[in-house]
Amino acid sequence: MQKITPFLWFDGKAEEAMNFYVSIFKNSKVVNVTRYGEAGPGPKGTVMTAKFELDGQEFVALNGGPQFTFTEAISFVVNCATQQEVDEFWEKLSEGGEKSRCGWLKDKYGLSWQVVPTVLVEMLQDKDAEKSKRVMQAMLQMDKLDIKALKQAYQQQ
Secondary structure: OOOOOOEEEEOOOHHHHHHHHHHHOOOOEEEEEEEOOOOOOOOOOOEEEEEEEEOOEEEEEEEOOOOOOOOOOOEEEEEEOOHHHHHHHHHHHHOOOEEOOOOEEEOOOOOEEEEEEHHHHHHHOOOOHHHHHHHHHHHOOOOOOOHHHHHHHHHOO
């Protein structure tokens, strides 16, 4: 068992969201689903909690009702080794949601994600301040992050 597990609050869509996320990430699975019984507070037989893993990371989803919604104050970063990975996660996670700037998106449940190529972090941490500045300026102009364009900004003379 993980020491710390992200706990996500949904309004009746916990099982649907879990299945959506599990379908996107490799090495993912549904661990278990707990349903409301006679005592409620949800309708008997509906999902109370859903435990799942995304690429080895445990999550719990709760059907807690409409009282709370997701905000951009919490997001999940998806680290990608290739442009193909960036493209795939960007399209799948944003389906039915909304795309934003700098690799950010909201999925159809309102949860925020950042789809980031791992090379971006390396370029932004370069000791040459001009290189990292050019990469940052290029990134700020992008929605989905483009590794080739980021590298071009990095290598510019």
